[in-house]
Amino acid sequence: MRLDKFLKVSRIIKRRTVAKEIADKGRISINGRVAKSSSDVAIGDTLVIVFGNKTLTVKVAALNELTKKEQAGEMYTVVDESYKESY
Template sequence: MRLDKFLKVSRLIKRRTLAKQVADQGRITVNGNKAKASSVIKENDELQIRFGQKIVTVRIDKLKEIAKKEEAATMYSILKEEKLEKIEPEFIDDEA
């Protein structure tokens, strides 16, 4: 199954076009490798998705072409969620 389709069906990302944009920006890895929207995924693959200041790591448990809202959450397991720390810009000392 294509990565963008899985993200939409599993409801990790609401729309397939948005899933494609996120993947094309390099914000998704599959088993540690940067993934494109067209990347083929399979069960037990590990996805890392960067949502703004948060990185979510999930394992794919099931692949389904169509899933009801209640079934969508059973398609993956969240392994971890980590917040990224904001990097403060360095200020230039003007006292020279």
């Protein structure tokens, strides 16, 4: 499954166009490698996503083409969520 579609279906990022923009700016990595929006995501991959001052690390648990809002959280597990402090 494409990275931008996974981020949208899993509801980590609400819109696919936003997921594409973030990925194409080099702010997402898959297993330690910088990823583009068209990169393939597989079960067991570790994604690191940088949102401004927040860094989210998740592990892919499932790949579903469609999912309901309540089940979206089952597609990944949060490994780490950290914030940078700004002064």
